[in-house]
Amino acid sequence: MMDELHRRLKETARAHRPDRERMFARVERGMAGPGTHPARAPAHRPASWFRVATAAAAATGVLAVGALALAAVMDGGADPAGTVATTPGPASGTPNGPPVDARDGYLRSDGVVDPNSNAYWAQSNITLSTDRPLTALTLELRVAQTGGVRDTGSWRSLPEEDFTVSVRPGTDALVYRWTLKDGVTVPAGEHVFAAQYDHAEGARDAGDDRYTVVATGSGRTAEVRGDFTAAR
Incomplete structure (x- = not known):
């Protein structure tokens, strides 16, 4: 056998x-x-x-x-x-990409605290440069509420009647917004937007202030954003 x-x-x-x-x-x-175990065979089965x-x-x-x-x-x-x-692969702390810059194609920007600012009052200047005419433009500035921040006015180098301007106070920031009206065109060149505000006595820290600009020129949308350097 x-x-x-x-x-x-x-x-x-x-x-x-x-x-x-x-x-x-x-x-x-x-x-x-170890995983799931196979079923046990019946006993006494030759x-x-x-x-x-x-x-x-x-x-x-x-x-x-x-x-x-x-x-x-x-x-x-x-x-x-x-x-x-x-x-x-790279370490988990590696950034996914570069931050949004103050330049996007034909559009460039720069933010600075005006050198005439003082211990009670300040002005934030945004200089916008464009290589082509703009048919749409929205600029928003957020001034962080560092204490006593209160609107005292705003201005722009472009015609006042070409824009709708709003100021919205909040618990964390004072928000300024300039919006180009329909049918109006911003010419190519350099343009300044400024916001003025009171603040608590002393040197104010503008480190948390931010701005964003969205524009359309020749059918192409561009976006720039940035913060503010110290007065100079």
């Missing part, structure tokens, strides 16, 4: 053609760590010689594939799951 079993096992092993994809899948599952032969051949194939995978890992070619080894 045992001789017959051995003879049939050898014949089955010689005729066996391993399913490589299934083997690799089994190796991956085995190396992935296995036929064919099942014994198949199990022996499959075990041989899995061991061979496992050895190849281990050799590949040690050689640095791939990880156990068959994934090509990669170089680590």
